[in-house]
Amino acid sequence: MRAPSLRLRLLLVSAASIAVALLIAGIAISSMFSNHIERSRTVGLESQLARLVALIDPDLASPHLTQSMSDPRYETPAGGIYWQISDPTDGTVTRSRSLWDTVLKFEMPLPEDGTVRVAKIAGPDSEEALALGRRLSFERDGAAADRVLEVFVAEDTDGIRAADAAFQAELLLALAIVALVLIGATWVQVTLGLSPLDTIKRGVAAIRTGRAKALDGNYPAEVTPLVSEVNDLLATQDRSIEFARTRAADLAHGLKTSLTLLNGEAHELRRSGNATAAAAIENLTAGMSEVIDHQLRLSRLRHRSRSDLRSTLVAGAAGKVIAALKMTPEGRTLDWRVDIPEAAAIALDMMDLTELLGVFLENATKWARHRVDVSARSANGKVELTVTDDGPGLDSAALAKLGQRGRRIDETRPGSGLGLAIGREIVTLNGGSLSFGRSPAGGLQVDVVLNAGSAG
Amino acid sequence: MLLLVIEDDPGIAATIRSALEQAGFLVERESNGENGWFRGDTETFDAIILDLGLPNLDGLTILKRWRKAGHTMPVMVLTARGNWDERVEGIDAGADDYMAKPFRVEELVARTRALLRRAAGHPSPVIEIGEISLDTRQMRVAKTGIPVALSPQEFRLVSYLMHQQGRFVGQPELTAHLYSQDFELDSNAIEVLVRRVRQKLGTEAIATRRGFGYSMGGPAE
Numbered sequence: 217m218r219a220p221s222l223r224l225r226l227l228l229v230s231a232a233s234i235a236v237a238l239l240i241a242g243i244a245i246s247s248m249f250s251n252h253i254e255r256s257r258t259v260g261l262e263s264q265l266a267r268l269v270a271l272i273d274p275d276l277a278s279p280h281l282t283q284s285m286s287d288p289r290y291e292t293p294a295g296g297i298y299w300q301i302s303d304p305t306d307g308t309v310t311r312s313r314s315l316w317d318t319v320l321k322f323e324m325p326l327p328e329d330g331t332v333r334v335a336k337i338a339g340p341d342s343e344e345a346l347a348l349g350r351r352l353s354f355e356r357d358g359a360a361a362d363r364v365l366e367v368f369v370a371e372d373t374d375g376i377r378a379a380d381a382a383f384q385a386e387l388l389l390a391l392a393i394v395a396l397v398l399i400g401a402t403w404v405q406v407t408l409g410l411s412p413l414d415t416i417k418r419g420v421a422a423i424r425t426g427r428a429k430a431l432d433g434n435y436p437a438e439v440t441p442l443v444s445e446v447n448d449l450l451a452t453q454d455r456s457i458e459f460a461r462t463r464a465a466d467l468a469h470g471l472k473t474s475l476t477l478l479n480g481e482a483h484e485l486r487r488s489g490n491a492t493a494a495a496a497i498e499n500l501t502a503g504m505s506e507v508i509d510h511q512l513r514l515s516r517l518r519h520r521s522r523s524d525l526r527s528t529l530v531a532g533a534a535g536k537v538i539a540a541l542k543m544t545p546e547g548r549t550l551d552w553r554v555d556i557p558e559a560a561a562i563a564l565d566m567m568d569l570t571e572l573l574g575v576f577l578e579n580a581t582k583w584a585r586h587r588v589d590v591s592a593r594s595a596n597g598k599v600e601l602t603v604t605d606d607g608p609g610l611d612s613a614a615l616a617k618l619g620q621r622g623r624r625i626d627e628t629r630p631g632s633g634l635g636l637a638i639g640r641e642i643v644t645l646n647g648g649s650l651s652f653g654r655s656p657a658g659g660l661q662v663d664v665v666l667n668a669g670s671a672g
Numbered sequence: 673m674l675l676l677v678i679e680d681d682p683g684i685a686a687t688i689r690s691a692l693e694q695a696g697f698l699v700e701r702e703s704n705g706e707n708g709w710f711r712g713d714t715e716t717f718d719a720i721i722l723d724l725g726l727p728n729l730d731g732l733t734i735l736k737r738w739r740k741a742g743h744t745m746p747v748m749v750l751t752a753r754g755n756w757d758e759r760v761e762g763i764d765a766g767a768d769d770y771m772a773k774p775f776r777v778e779e780l781v782a783r784t785r786a787l788l789r790r791a792a793g794h795p796s797p798v799i800e801i802g803e804i805s806l807d808t809r810q811m812r813v814a815k816t817g818i819p820v821a822l823s824p825q826e827f828r829l830v831s832y833l834m835h836q837q838g839r840f841v842g843q844p845e846l847t848a849h850l851y852s853q854d855f856e857l858d859s860n861a862i863e864v865l866v867r868r869v870r871q872k873l874g875t876e877a878i879a880t881r882r883g884f885g886y887s888m889g890g891p892a893e
Contacts, residue, residue: 465753468752468753469725469752472752472773472774473681473683473684473752473773475773475774476681476683476684476687476773476774476775477681477683477684477687478774479687479774479775479776479777480683480684480686480687480688480691480777482776482777483687483691483776483777483778486778487694498776501774502774505754505772505773505774506754509753509754509755509772512753512754512755513754513755516755533760536760536763536764537756537760539760539763540756540759540760540762540763540770543763543768543769543770544769545782545783545786566757567755567757570756570757570760571755571756571757573756574756574759574760575756
C-alpha cells in the first residue's frame with residue numbers, strides 16, 4: 217500500500233494544530249470580552265447605586281427618593297434597569313416603576329459591613345439580570361436606632377449577551393481569516409520545505425537518462441546526507457559495473473590469448489601436413505572467439521544505451537570504419553561509394569554507431585564482388601542508413617532469418633552471424649528499425665532507421 | 673627484413689616469431705610497452721607488430737607517440753578485443769592494419785607481407801626488377817622466370833633490397849635489417865653475402881656505389 221502523501225500529512229497536522237490553537241484563542245478572547253463587558257456594566261451600576269443611595273430620604277416610613285433617577289428607563293415598566301429599596305425590619309419595599317410589581321431577591325444575604333454584593337439574579341422580565349445590593353444604616357433624626365435599608369440596582373443582561381454575540385460573530389470571522397492565512401502559509405512552507413525532494417527527483421531522472429553522473433548542486437543541510445548517500449550508492453554501483461566489466465574483459469583476454477596459442481598449434485599442425493586437424497582447431501577457436509566477443513559487446517551496449525545518449529555525425533563514423541576496412545585484403549580492392557550528408561547525425565553513442573556501421577559494412581565487404589554503397593538520408597527527425605553490396609545476395613527465406621542470434625546463412629565464409637545480431641541489438645535498444653532486402657545490384661541491402669541526433 | 677614484435681604473452685610472441693622467421697623475416701621481440709616504444713623510436717624496423725594490451729605503456733599510446741615523432745614504419749596492431757570502436761581508434765592512431773585475437777598465424781604472415789609491400793609502394797605480391805622477380809607470398813626468387821635457390825640470409829638481402837625501389841643501402845643498415853642484434857658478425861659478412869647472391873643472380877643484379885652501398889634496380893656506378 218502506498219504511504220499517504222507527505223505534503224498532505226504535513227498540511228493535515230498543521231491545519232489541525234491551527235484549528236485547536238484558534239479554538240482555544242477564540243474561547244479565551246470571547247470569555248475575556250464577556251468579563252470585560254460585565255465589569256464595565258458593574259462599574260456603571262455601582263455609580264447608579266451610589267446615586268440611588270444619595271437620593272434616599274431615610275426619615276420617611278416608606279423609604280423615598282428625594283428626586284427621581286435620571287435614567288428614563290427606570291420609569292418605563294420592564295425598562296431593563298431597576299432600583300429597589302427594602303426595609304428588612306418591616307418588609308416595606310420601594311422600587312422603580314420599571315420593576316412594576318416584582319421584587320429583586322438575592323439568594324445570599326447582603327454583607328453586614330455595607331460592602332456591595334454583585335450577583336446574577338433572575339430578572340423581572342428576563343432570564344437574567346446583573347444586580348448590585350448593599351446593606352446601609354441611616355441615622356435618623358430623633359430615633360434611638362439607625363434605620364437599616366437594603367438598596368439594589370439591577371440591569372437585564374440581554375444587552376451584554378447581544379454585545380457578546382455580535383463580538384463572537386466578528387471574532388469568528390477574524391479567526392477564520394487568520395486560519396486561512398496560516399494554512400496558506402503552511403502550504404507555502406511545506407512546498408518550500410519539500411522542494412529539495414523535487415530537485416532530487418529531477419537529478420535522479422537526469423542520472424537515469426544519462427544527462428548527469430551524480431546529484432549536483434547545493435542542497436539544504438537536512439537533505440545533504442541523503443544526497444551524499446545517493447551519490448555514494450551511484451559511485452559504488454559504477455565501481456561494481458566497472459569491476460564486473462573489467463573481470464569480463466580480463467576473462468575474454470585470457471581466453472583469447474589461449475585461443476591464439478591454439479591457432480599457433482594449428483599452424484604447426486598444418487606445417488607438419490595435418491591440414492584437416494589444423495582447420496578444425498581454427499574453426500573452433502574462431503567460433504569460441506565470436507561467442508566471447510558477442511557477450512562482451514552486448515554487455516557494453518546494454519550499459520551504454522541506458523546511460524549516455526549522444527549525437528554522432530554519420531559521415532565521420534562511416535569514414536573511419538571504411539578507412540579500417542580498406543586496410544583488409546577484401547576491403548582494399550572494393551569500390552566504396554559513400555553518399556552521406558555532412559550534417560546527418562544519429563542520436564546514438566559514438567561507439568555504438570561505429571559498431572553498427574562496422575558490423576554492416578564488414579558484412580558487405582565480406583560478400584561484395586566489386587562495390588559497396590553507403591548512404592544516409594535525414595527526414596522527419598529520423599535518419600535512414602542504407603548499406604548495399606553487389607554480392608550474391610539472399611533469397612527471401614534466408615533474409616527472414618538474417619540478424620537473428622546464432623543464425624548463419626552461409627557456412628563457407630568466416631563468422632557466425634553474431635555481428636549482424638549485434639547490429640540488430642543496437643538498433644532495437646535505441647528504438648530504431650532494421651530491414652534486410654535485395655540491393656539493385658542483386659546483393660544484400662540493409663536499411664536502418666534511427667532517431668536523428670542534434671549534432672547536425 | 674627486420675620486424676619488431678611487441679607482445680607481452682610469451683606463448684603468442686613465440687608463435688608469431690617462429691611463423692615470421694619461417695617466412696624469412698628477421699624478428700626482434702619486446703615484452704613491455706616502455707621498451708617496445710623506445711626501440712621503435714630509436715631503431716629502424718621494416719614493420720612493427722604491436723599488441724595493444726601491454727604492461728607499462730599501452731599500445732595505442734606507443735603508436736601515437738611514434739607517429740607524433742614522425743616515424744612512418746608500417747605498424748600492425750594486435751588486440752584481444754573485437755569491437756569496432758577500438759579498431760577504428762587503432763587506425764586513427766596510425767595503425768596500418770589491425771588483427772583481432774585469436775588470429776590465424778598464416779593470415780598474420782600474409783598481412784605482414786602485404787603491409788611491407790604497400791609500405792614499399794608495391795601493390796602486387798610479386799616485385800620485379802629487371803630479370804629478377806621476388807614472390808613475397810611464396811618466398812621465391814626467380815631469374816627470367818626460373819627459380820633460384822637462396823639461403824635464408826641471401827633471401828633476406830634480396831628481399832630487402834628489392835623492397836627499396838632502387839635506393840642505395842649502406843652496410844650498417846643492411847646489417848641491422850639482416851642480422852639479429854646478438855649475432856657475431858664478421859666485418860666483411862655483407863660483402864661475402866653480396867658476392868654469393870651475385871654468383872646466383874648475376875653480377876649486374878646488385879649494383880654497388882662507393883660510399884653509398886648496394887642497390888637492386890639502382891643506376892650502376
